[in-house]
Amino acid sequence: MEQLPNMRLTPQRQIILEELGKVTSHPTANEVYDMVRRRLPRIGLGTVYRNLELMADNGIILKLEVGGTQKRFDATVKPHYHIRCSSCGKVNDIEIAVQEQINGVAEKASNYKILGHHIEFSGICETCWKKNQETNIN
Numbered sequence: 633m634e635q636l637p638n639m640r641l642t643p644q645r646q647i648i649l650e651e652l653g654k655v656t657s658h659p660t661a662n663e664v665y666d667m668v669r670r671r672l673p674r675i676g677l678g679t680v681y682r683n684l685e686l687m688a689d690n691g692i693i694l695k696l697e698v699g700g701t702q703k704r705f706d707a708t709v710k711p712h713y714h715i716r717c718s719s720c721g722k723v724n725d726i727e728i729a730v731q732e733q734i735n736g737v738a739e740k741a742s743n744y745k746i747l748g749h750h751i752e753f754s755g756i757c758e759t760c761w762k763k764n765q766e767t768n769i770n
């Protein structure tokens with residue numbers, strides 16, 4: 633992976649970071665592009681995509697390791713867990729303590745030096761769950 637330790641935050645990257653920081657929806661590159669375009673009308677999707685990848689490689693933002701076909705991005709870089717709706721595909725943060733001891737367990741069970749772990753819960757979000765209930769009643 634490309635590493636640029638003192639990556640410069642160009643004005644473009646600064647704006648991408650600001651826009652990403654405003655939402656908790658873990659947007660895809662396309663969704664970030666739509667938000668950034670309001671402030672930088674001439675920016676291209678490729679540029680947004682490249683900058684997101686580069687900032688993720690440098691630990692400035694997080695690229696989500698979650699299911700689904702599109703990569704999602706997160707301005708919250710501290711370790712935290714995610715939950716994904718199996719019905720509509722949206723991703724939320726889930727506020728539970730990070731289980732640091734799992735790393736030790738995994739290290740004992742493998743020949744790896746463990747660097748970290750990702751947990752993605754799956755479930756049905758409140759909106760989809762309610763929608764489903766209404767459908768069942770009618």
Ligand SMILES: [Zn+2]
Nearest residue numbers: 717720757760
């Ligand atoms: Zn849902």
Ligand SMILES: [Zn+2]
Nearest residue numbers: 706708724725
């Ligand atoms: Zn998150």
